[in-house]
Structures are given as structure tokens and as C-alpha cells.
Amino acid sequence: MRGLLLPLLSGVALLAAAAFATLAGDAYALRLATTLCLYIGLASSWNVIGGFAGYPSFATAAFFGIGAYAGSVLQAGYGVAAPLAWLSGGIVAALLAAGLGYCILHLRGHYFAIASLVVADVLREVANSWISLTNGGMGISLPLLSIGVEDQARLYFWVFGAVAALSVAAAWLVDRGRLGFALRCVEQNETAALMLGVDTRRAKRAALVLSSLAPGIMGAVYASWVSYIDPTDAFDVLLSVKPIIMALLGGVGTVAGPVFGAAAFLALEELFWRNLLELHEGALGLLVVLLVLFLPGGIRLVRPRRLLAFRPLAKPGRTP
Amino acid sequence: MIAQILANGLLLGGLYAAIAAGFSLVWGVLNIINLLHGSFIVLGAYGAFFLHTAAGVSPFAAAPAVGALMFPLAYALQTMVINRVVDRPVLITLTLTFGLNLILNNLMLLAFKADYRKVVLDPPLGILDLGAIVLPVDRLVATACSLLLVLALWSLLRLTRIGRAIVAVRMDRDAAALMGIDVRATYALTFALAASLAAAAGCLLAPLFPISPVASATYLGKAFVICVLGGLGSVPGVVVGGFALGVMESLGALSLGPEHAGTLAFLLLLLLLLVRPSGLLGRRGFD
């Protein structure tokens, strides 16, 4: 029951939010809910490789961006219908992840982090220079859907919501299944896991591919949602960093953590952004710093007394 | 023309060495990727800019002073904030420096405005015409100073007690602690030293590049590439990595067109990570 309750609750919460947003017809709530689904999908996907397996992946931006570009090129260049283009975004991202799996998963720690970070940089430069395909720095304008404004807003909410729900469900299944066990072995002690006969390479590759699907699809849907993409924004490094902060906020390596983390992050981000015109980035930075210093286990570990006691949480002993 | 482009690449490479030195030091010794590094460089450049506008101090002369100013600030930051999580996994430390960088960058944006500035040397130092190639004197001086900075770091690590302590911590933290080295204090010293280097490098860049908080990400990106190119946490590695990147970017711009120079550097970085994560020099250990 323990494993079932939290995902179930998150599902219910999502549905409630959805019902609220759709019924109220409030465009602002709807957009916030849509963004929430996007964040949940990204954070939950990242958690599979970053949380379960403990591999500090910064590749979310690469998956998101390549999905966005695949979807946009297919729609704007080849007239492919939107749903098919969105799915293709996920497939292309998964192919990229599969390829990356063979290349960079033997790296550990900082080296893996950097390698995964650089992938987005390379792809951004490619998108910038492959002008015949991507229109380069000019960006791609996507065709508008021929349905009403409010219907569009609802449609995008449901699509993002579905992808988010699927990614949470996938994380839950992984968590309970053999893959989750293998990934946790990797996270605890990869060398020992290898010696015990766990196929860590396959597990890691599967995790990376799984963590790329939702960001790829969401990238493609996002491109349609905002109807324009360019290389700088599609491969924005913040897309890699934000899901990590969300997962940290909610609790890394748990199924429900990224969901709650995404909600809390969105709320804070929106709060800062709306109220602090020129200081919101700094405020977000401060939040991140405080989070790392005082709540490395996420908000689910809030204990007021600990907040007051200013002492290092780190236990001695090195984790590479 | 090839000679000219090679010369440009080498001059740039020398600057790159100074840009990356502090970053490499922190990564090597503290095992932290310091995302604040680019902002430290920009902060140093502002220091040089304001000293130059207010008191007419040459940015080259300002470099040691600005570096020294940076030292206590960075020391405090390390002891009060970063040391608290220094032993935690890469995800935690990286996220921490990311957050700190957001704060610092936002503060710089508020304090200095985003407008681009630059130190204009008066009188200009002119150019050195060697017939086949021309060399800008200010860049030549900046490159020489930057190599001097790196040399100073190298001698400090080699010849002083503090330096030996840093190297010892780099090689084996626990053994160093057993030998009576205060590891936390050494971390703070290292971080402060690296930040001073970054700020001094920023001063050297002030007469050459436009200064703005927006520029910090570019410097950080270069530091990444150079560090991996040359090999992590090694002073000679930074020099090799810096020159390699400078020359490669220049030759890449020549052969593939200027818009691909950056792509080339990133691709190379990825490739090197895959086949030889220890860098071109392939040495580990800080000597």
C-alpha cells in the first residue's frame, strides 16, 4: 500500500487540478496547470536517471530541444499532423538517448554531468548552423491550430497532463520493478552491483531512454503551444537545471517527490516572478541555496528545529 | 594569413589559460564544479573598469589589487556556505553554485546595469607590425600577464607550504588530514585563491572584451572546455588546454567558417570526454 498511495494521491490531485481548471474556465489557472504538467513530466523523467540511478544528468534540455525541433520541422516543413509530430518528438529524443547511452554512460560523477550538459550545446550549435533544415537563428514558426483559443488552451493542458501522468506512472512502475532495483544498486554502489551480476549498463541505458521520452514529446508539444522556437530557447540550459531543483525540492529518488517538487517550484517561481520585477532570478537563486543547505532531502523532510539550527548537515565521508 | 591566424589563436589561448586556471583548481581540489567562476571573472573586469575610470589605473596594474580584494570575499563564501556541503555528491554542489551564481549575477545586473562597457586604454598601446603578421600590443601584454598569473599559481603550489598542502589535499584528502592538514581551511584557501585568479583574469580581459554580467556564461563555457581538454586540476594542463582551444577555434573558423568555431570546440570536448576523460596531458594530480 505504501508504494501505491502517493502516486495515487498525485494522480487524484492532478485530476482535481484539471477539473478545476477546465470547469472554472479560468485561463490563468489553466495555463498554470499546463505548466505544472510540463514540469511534472520533466522532473519525473529526470528522476529515473538522476534519482533512481544517481547519475547527474543535464541532458533534459537536449531531449526537450531535439523533440521540439523534430516536432516543428515535421509540422512546418513536411505538413505532418500535430499528434504524429509530437510523438515523433519523443521517438527522436529516445533515439538520441539510446545513442548517448552507448557513449557517455561509462562516465561517472562530474564527467557524466559535463558530457550530458555539452550535448545540448552541440545540438544548439547544429540547430544554428543547419539552416536548410532548422532555419537557423531565424527560428521556426509553427502553424496555428484551426480551433478556438479556449479549446486550444484546454487541448494543450490535456496533452501535457496525459504525458505527465504517463511519466509518473512509468516512474512508479520502474520503482516497483526489476529495473528500479537494478538502478538503485547502481546508485548505491555500481561496482558492487556489477560483481553481484546486475547488468548495470543495460539498466542505465534503459533509464536514460526512459528519461528522454517525456521531455522529447513535451518539447514538441511545447513548440506547438508557443508556436515558435529558436535554437537558443529550445536548448536552454535552464531546462536541464529546473527539473533537478524540482526533484531536490520534493525528494530525489522517490516517485512522488518530483511531482510535489514541481508544484512547489512552480508556485515559488510564479510568486517571485510576479512580485519581484528585477530580482526574481536572485530570489530563485536564494531559494536554491537555502534548499541545498538546509533541506537536501526535499520539503517532505521539513523539520522546523533543523531550520533554526545553523550547522552543517553533511556527514563526513566522501561521496565521489 | 595562416601565420596571422595562428598568432591570433596563440594570443587568445594564453588568455584562455588564465580564464580556466581557477576553475580547474577548484574542480581538482574541492571536487566542485564552480558555476560562479564566470561571474567572478566579470566582477574582476568591473573592478578594473571602475579603477580605470575613477583613478586612471591601468587594468594590468589593477589585476593584483582586484585579485587581492576578491580573496577575503571568496574565503568567506567558502567557509560560510560551500564548505557546508563540500563533501556531498556532485548534484548538490553543482546546484548550490548554480543558485549562488543566480544571486551574484542578478546583483551585478542591478548594481552595474546590463549596458556593455569596456576599458579604453589612453593612449592606445597600438600594434606591433612584423610584416607577415600584426600583433596588438594590449593583447600581447594581457596574454603575457595571464601566463605570469598561471606561472605564479604553479610556483605557489610547488614551492610554498600552503601550496603543498593544497596539492596534498588534492591527491588524498584523508591522508592529508592524517598528516595534520586542516582540510576545511585548505578548501577555503583554494577557493579564495581560485576566485582571486578569476578576478585578476577579468582585469586582463577588461581592455579587450566588452564587460557585462551577461558575458559570464561565455567565460564559464570556455573554462569547461579548456579544463577537460587539458586535464582536470593540472596547471600545465590549463596552459595546454588554453592554447589548444585558442588555436583550434581560430583554425576551425578558417576552415569551416566562423559560425562553426564554437561547435567544433564543443564536439571536441564531447569526443575527448568519451575517449580520454583525463585530458590531453592525461595526468591526474595537481603539480
Place this chain on the structure above:
Amino acid sequence: MHISRRKILAASGAVGVAALIPLRASKAAGDVLRIGAPLPLTGALSPEGTKLRQGYEVWLEAVNKAGGIKAGSSTLKVELVFNDYQSNTPKAVQLAEKLVVDDKVDFLFSPFGSGAAKAASAVAEKHGVPMLASSASSAEVFDQGYKNLFGLYTDNSTLSEPLADLVAQRLPAVRRVAILARNDLYPLSLAGEFEKSAKKRGLEVVYFEKYAIGALDHSAALAQMRAAKPDWIVVTGYINDLILARKQMGDLALSASVVTMINGPAYQEWIDAVGPLAENITTASWFHPVLRYRSEDIFGSTERFVELFKARHGSEPDFTQASGAAVGVILQQAVERAGSADRAAVRAELAKGGFKTFFGPISFGPSGMANSYVPPAYQIQDGKVRVLLPDEVRTSDFRAGVK
């Protein structure tokens, strides 16, 4: 697990609710005209975002000091609703939508630059909200047949053509043109126009290359350019690119009869940052404080606007700052003529055009792009911006030769 699930839910719920409550947009009642303006106040475009905002403010203060905009029998106070989109185009699009849907703005000012204006124009079109683009000059922005997009700037070719004419007339010996462009919508489109203008006059384009966004070194490109022995050098990009490019041209002793750089030299910061190297650089932009237009807007004349701007911000307005105020006065005149803030009526007035502003006479072509004035061309002489063209506002004569 040493904490109950209820606590978790309570915690996240509390955060969510706490955040939502102050976020509700207040729907102001009464006679207020609300304009939405997404601005890049942080990130790569923050210098430009700040400038636009300064321009908006000068207009806003002038209008509200005068009581507001007279629309028919009522007077509308003006309220500008703006937020930061962090120099991220998708965010700008979302923000534009938020401003329309949640904040119920009547009209939109576009985000900065061509790319973001193009992206946001889809939102404006979707909701039928007229949007004034303060800083988009690439024809590609206006090629989608939208009815709600009106651009203050004239096409990029209006920057290249007069300069090409000038060069062809004054320096018949100039034959070889070299162009270096930032690989980005506006600078690339502008560079393309210079290439066309040069070829049209029988000049030979001996070098045309692009540099990456965020390039830290132009020396290889410039060394190649020098080897091509150009008489006329054109570099396009933003202010930081052009500071660096000009510095490195000096480093390589790259000289030519004419050196044109856009956008940068018209900004005082650019001149300050490159120092003596600014001398004799030519440029063009849509506005400069030396212009002398009589206007029917709230300012009355270019001089008066410059005066007010100086009083408010302590410096003369450059073209981006002026653009912010210019979209304001255009919208104001359209609302006054329409006699109401009704979007359809104002859209019709905007399309009719004929606005006499401190920025220049403004009318929009069929695509929505201004086509009613020719942007002046300038040269930096003795550290000051001097006007070369058009003849009515010329302050100095063209000087050949850039060392």
C-alpha cells in the same frame, strides 16, 4: 519515512495556495486603458529591455500628467502592465498571452527584437489584439498576413539602400564589399539586404560570413576578411558583438574606405566602449535625437521629447529608448482618432496611418510594416554622432577612410 503523508500534502498545498492568492490579476474598473508589454529585463537582452522600458515610461508619464488619452467623451488613464520574460522567446509568447487573457489588456507592445515580435504576433492575431512592434525590422516578421501587427521600423533595406547610394556616389572607387553577420534573425536579414544593395550597384561582394551568437573572438574571420582586401566593410550584430569586432579590426590593422556597423554605433555606450576606434564608422538607425520633427503627438516635437527624456533619465534617448515612447504616441493617436479603446476601431485607425510623431511620420504598409519614412544614416565624427542623410537633417559631410 519519518513524516506523515498528510504533512507532505499540507506542506505542498500550503505553498501552492500561498502562491496563488496574491497572483490574481486585479481587474481594474473605470476608465483605464491597459497596455501589455513583455520586456526582457534579465538575460541576454536586458540592456535593450531596460531601454524600451525607459521609453515607455517617458510617454506614460507625459500622457497621465495630461490627464490621459481623450477617447470620445471620456478620458482614459493609461496603465502599462509589464513583466520580465528573461530574454526567452517562448516565455515572451506566454507572457503576451497571459497579459491578454488574465490581465485583460486592451493592446500589446511587442517584446524586443524581430524573433520575439514574430513569435508573439501569433498570440496577438489569435486573440485579435492589435500589437505595436517597437523593434522589428526584418520583413520575415511581417510575412504571415496578420492583421494585428504594426511595426514602427521600416524594412531593413531602408538602412542598406541609402548607405549604398552614398558609397556609390561619393566613392566610385569602392568596388569590393565584405560582410560579416551575426547568425541571428535580424542581423542576418540585414546583412542580406546589404548584399543585395551592393550587388544592385555593381559592387562585388568578396566576403560574406556569419559568426555564432556569443562569439568571443572574431580575429580569424577578420584576418580572412583582410586578405579579401575590401573597400567597404559591413558588420551586423548587437552592441557587444560590434564593440568586440571593432576592437579586433583595430588589432589587425584592418582598414577600409568605409566601415558600416549596425546596431551599435548609434548608442553612446558603443562609442564610449570603443573610444578612438569609433571615428568615421557609419551606421543607420530609425531615430536620433538630432532629428527635428514637428509632431501632433503629446510631445509636440522631437526636441521636446528629447528634453523630457533627458529630464527623466539623465541622458539623450537613443533609438531603442525612443522606440518605446514612439509606439506609445502612435497608439495614443489611434485611440484618440477612433474615439474609443475598441480594438477593431483602433486597428482600423492604425491601418489608415498618417501619424505625425516625434519619431517621424508613421504609416503602415499592407504587411503592417512602417513605410513612411527613411531612417537617417550617421557617421561618428570626433566622438559624436553626425547625421549624413537625409539631406533635410544633415549635420555633417561624409568622411571617407577608416583606419
